[in-house]
Amino acid sequence: MKNIAFGQYYPADSVLHRMDPRAKLIAAILYIVSIFLCSNALCFVVLALSAVLLVLLSRIPLRLVLRTLRPVIFILAFTCLINIFFTKGEHLLTPAGWRVQIYAEGLWNALFILLRITILLAATGVFLTFTTTPIALTDALEQLLSPLKKIRVPVHEMAMIVTIALRFIPLLTEETEKIMNAQKARGADFQSGGLVRRARALLPVFIPLLGSAMKRADELAEAMDCRCYHGGNGRTRLHVLRFRATDVAAMLLVTAFGVGVFFLNRLGIGYTM
Amino acid sequence: MSDTQSYIHAAHLCFSYEGRNGEPDSPALRDVSLDIARGEYVAILGHNGSGKSTFAKLLNLILEPTSGELTVGGTDLTNPDMTEEELMRHRRRVGMVFQNPDNQLVATLVEEDVAFGPENLGVPQPELRRRVDDALATVGMTAYARQEPHRLSGGQKQRVAIAGILAMMPECIVFDESTAMLDPAGRREVLDTIRTLNRERGMTVLNITHYMNEAAEADRVIVINDGGILMDGSPDEVFSRRDALRAVGLEVPQCTELIHRLRAAGAGLEGTGISTPAGCAALLGRALGLPGEQEPPAAASAAEEPPAGTAGDASCPAGTTDCADAAADAAGEDAAGAKLRLEHVGFVYGAGTPFAQTALEDVSLCIPAGCITGVIGHTGSGKSTMMQLLNGLAKPAGGKVYLDGNDINLTLREALESLRTQPQYASLSQRAAKKAIRAELVRRRRELCFRVGLVMQYPEYQLFEETVYQDIAFGPKNMGLSPEEIDARVRDAAAFAGVEEDWLQRSPFDLSGGQKRRVAIAGVIAMRPEVLVLDEPAAGLDPRGRTRIFERICAYQKQTGSAVVIVSHSMEDMAQYCDRVAVLSGAHLILRGSREEVFSHTGLLEQVGLDIPQVTHLVRLLRARGADLPANVYTVDRAAELLLPRLTGRAGQGGAGAHSNN
Incomplete structure (x- = not known):
């Protein structure tokens, strides 16, 4: 358990791994916007090609990227089927008189939705979760949102909460395992019985876990006090995020891509949604 | 107001915590007056609840004094008008390192954690970078700068915590039981770091501890008891008052104890330097008329010591006669008489992943009934894994574990082969037999955790019930016993573990740490296990608490005659309480046998x-x-027994020699 990295971060050395997390965040947003601008076949071809290029650039195994589809596979399948069977259009594919009527438009729509969602998930993975550590992402969010401090949004505090949570998740996971083992050693049974019984069986785990988490929180607060923590005011940073030429170039590239997609879309080549 | 010479000045200092009803509780500190000079290395001793940690928290204004004077480095800490800025300036100067290494690291990267303090202080780059690098270099953790803290060992984490304080450029560091949760190697790392800071950087150091050996390293020892100062002096002065220390629940180091005993028996031994082994050796050497001082041998050269099969008079304590046979069994193939037996057992964490890690490899060990077996090894040696193999919580990746000669991890197929021929299954049809055998396996597996009772490390954190009684009854209840039987067992177990009658109806969360631990141990004893396995039963307790727990365990073992396994990294405890010892290092069993045999390989033990x-x-x-x-020689008793005849013969002479040598 100790050695399993938290989150989906996949360590590798790629252009995308090296990018400034803020640049990645902005690039990801721009890219996602361009996915939704797409509405014709040519556009989707370009989009799909760009997505493949991104995956290759990130050096993340394709298998891993596709795995992010797993949780949404049912919704995806359902949406596709609905589109196939219920879209009315001009090109009826099934012989006239059949009760089930499938139009070419339905198939196209289903394909587009499939592409859209796949590319959307792949892009967030490649830009963010796979290539950026959760902590870098938190930093990026804190800095990008810092203008909100002016309207009293506690941006720094929220980021600190996330940081501490990330720090303690592996610890608490380990502790949960230990407590479960300790209670198993006293004959606790977590596997059998119905839902209610199982939930009750977890009480001997949750109560000690909660107690220990509270104790940890207390001690951590004291340690932070001792190290002069007093909120975000006047704090300096060891790792200051700096945009480099490549980061700026990457953002410009994605913007250009978005604009390109926009105009390509207006040409209306191929089936249009 | 304050003495210009002293860095910390306290006069008539008092502190009371706020009680439940808002009224002040009985004072945690009363009338404490002391002065600590800049650059001193002071150990503050006291048992749990003596007020020593309270004192530390006052120094850093985590708590505010109730009354009295307290000045640190010229800043009056009782000033009620202290501004936020002044408070920060003060906290920067007096750093604190706490007990639990996990709960004081904030960031997810080592270097970012070290930077946390100076970041808060607004230290700009490149100064910030330089401070972080310096601090990490001072504690020897530069190579780990980009690591995640949860992957480090306890000692390493504690060194990172120290670096985090150092990066704030403090004048004084207070260590609040910072070594209590570490193993000997980790403790050594931290103590060496402390000493370097004091000797080479001139840092004022306060080490709050209940380890006597640690206190012996300081220039000055202050003993706090019941909120007041009991003793204050050099380690020698303080340790020479053994009986007074014992009265407040503290033990002197073993070598000091030895000198005390020898003196009491009339061996003379006048002189100082009784707080460290080197000092005692010098003293004894003079008394024995040995040639001049020599450099102590390095551990490596000592490894050549002959394994002392010469220890003829060594034997198991009374009532453990079958131990000797079992010792032979463990080495040989015949294993009759063994309660639990591990046969070529291995275990791998995360098998089949890139993170796979071997925790145990080819370990064979015999645990006989009727005596206490100690398993010793440092953190990461695989000893905690071994514990979980003993009661089936973990299944070995290779090899077998036998309880009373039965494989405890029998698979269904193996069970079908071995049990099918037994009379109760022989008459059944294939299908019915399979069903019956499967049920039998489930029953056995469930029974196993009741037969081999496991007390995990820091077991007090697993208490959860509303009352102590219910918590102890949790195990027996899971066994499905009748209420009368449960009641009898709870009361029995409570008596064995030293849980007092009137705690039974209280909430376990109202008890102190040591008391909670006894409740947790009672909870396992209540299942009346045939084998009782305890993982670090005394970790983090003060000397009095340690002795109590071990004496309870020994008494329990004697009365029930069951097998007991104690896992620990404290050699001194092993030497005192265990009949047989197994030593694990780097996933391998490197030594096993009677404690006499094992402790004759001191060089090897130190090497690992x-x-x-x-x-x-x-x-x-x-x-x-x-x-x-x-x-x-591994107990004070034995050493005294050996040394006394040699000393009394020449006591007068030796005493005179001591003076002339000085």
Whole structure:
């Protein structure tokens, strides 16, 4: 358990791994916007090609990227089927008189939705979760949102909460395992019985876990006090995020891509949604 | 107002915590007056609840004094008008390192954590970078700068915590039981760091501890008891008052204890330097008329010591006669009489992933009934994994674990083969037999955790019930016993573990740490296990608490005659309480046998990073100077027994020698 990295971060050395997390965040947003601008076949071809290029650039195994589809596979399948069977259009594919009527438009729509969602998930993975550590992402969010401090949004505090949570998740996971083992050693049974019984069986785990988490929180607060923590005011940073030429170039590239997609879309080549 | 010479000045300092009803509780500190000079290395001793940690928290204004004077580095800490800025400036100067290494690291990267303090202080780049690098270099953690803290060992984490304080450029560091949760190797790392900071950087150091051996390293020892100062002096002065220390629940180091005993028996031994093995060796050396001082031998050279099969008079304590046979069994193939037996057992964490890690490899060990077996090894040696193999919580990746000769991890297929021929299954049809055997396996597996009772490390954190009684009854209840039987067992177990009658109806969360631990142990004893396995039963307790727990365990073992396994990294405890010892290092079992045999290999034990008992170390120093003593002396009793006849013969002479040598 100790050695399993938290989150989906996949360590590798790629252009995308090296990018400034803020640049990645902005690039990801721009890219996602361009996915939704797409509405014709040519556009989707370009989009799909760009997505493949991104995956290759990130050096993340394709298998891993596709795995992010797993949780949404049912919704995806359902949406596709609905589109196939219920879209009315001009090109009826099934012989006239059949009760089930499938139009070419339905198939196209289903394909587009499939592409859209796949590319959307792949892009967030490649830009963010796979290539950026959760902590870098938190930093990026804190800095990008810092203008909100002016309207009293506690941006720094929220980021600190996330940081501490990330720090303690592996610890608490380990502790949960230990407590479960300790209670198993006293004959606790977590596997059998119905839902209610199982939930009750977890009480001997949750109560000690909660107690220990509270104790940890207390001690951590004291340690932070001792190290002069007093909120975000006047704090300096060891790792200051700096945009480099490549980061700026990457953002410009994605913007250009978005604009390109926009105009390509207006040409209306191929089936249009 | 304050003495210009002293860095910390306290006069008539009092502190009371706020009680439940808002009224102040009985004072945690009363009328404490002391002065600590800049650059001093002071150890503050006291048992749990003596007020020593309260004192530390006052120094850093985590708590505010109730009354009295307290000045640190010229800043008056009782000033009610202290501004936020002044408070921060003060906290920067007085750093604190706490007990639990996990709960004081904030960031997810080592270097970012070290930077946390200076970041808060607004230290700009590149100064910030330089401070972080310097601090990490001082504690020897530069190589780990980009690591995640949860992957480090306890000692390493504690060093990172120290670096985090150092990066704020403090004048004084207070260590609040910072070594209590570490193994000997980790403790050594931290103590060496502390000493370097004091000696080379002139840092004022306060080490709050209940380890006597640690206090012996300081220039000055202050003993706090019941909120007041009991003693204040050099380690020698304080340790010479053994009985007064014992009265407040503290024990002197083993070598000091030895000198005390020898003196009491009329061996003379006038002189100072009784707080460290080196000092005691010098004293004893003079008294024994040994040739001049020599450099103590390095651990490596000591590894050549002959394994002392010469220890003829060594034997198991009374009532453990079958231990000797079992010792042979463990080595040989015939294993009759063994309660639990591990046969070529291995275990791998995360098998089949890139993170796979071997925790145990080819371990064979015999645990006989009727005696206490100690398993010793430092953190990461695989000992905690071994514990979980004993009661089936973990399944070995290879090899077998036998309880009373039965494989405890029998698979269904193996069970079908071995049990099918038994009379109760022989008459059944294939299908019915399979069903019956499967049920039998489930029953056995469930029974296993009741037969081999496991007390995990820091077991007090697993208490959860509303009352102590219900918590102890949790195990027996899971066994499906009748209410009368449960009641009898709870009361029995409570008595065995030292849980007092009137705690039973209280909430376990109202008890102190040591009391909670006894409740947790009672909870396992209540299942009346045939084998009781305890993982570090005394970790983090003060000397009095340690002795109590071990004496309870020994008494329990004697009365029930069951097998007991104690896992620990404290050699001194092993030497005192265990009949047989197994030593794990780097996933391998490197030594096993009676404690006499195992402790004769002191060199090997030290090589693998274990702390040999202090008295053993002392005897080795004497041997190096030519004393005619056996190598395997590991208890104070034995050392006293050996040394006394040699000393009394020449007591007068030795005493005179001591003076002339000085």
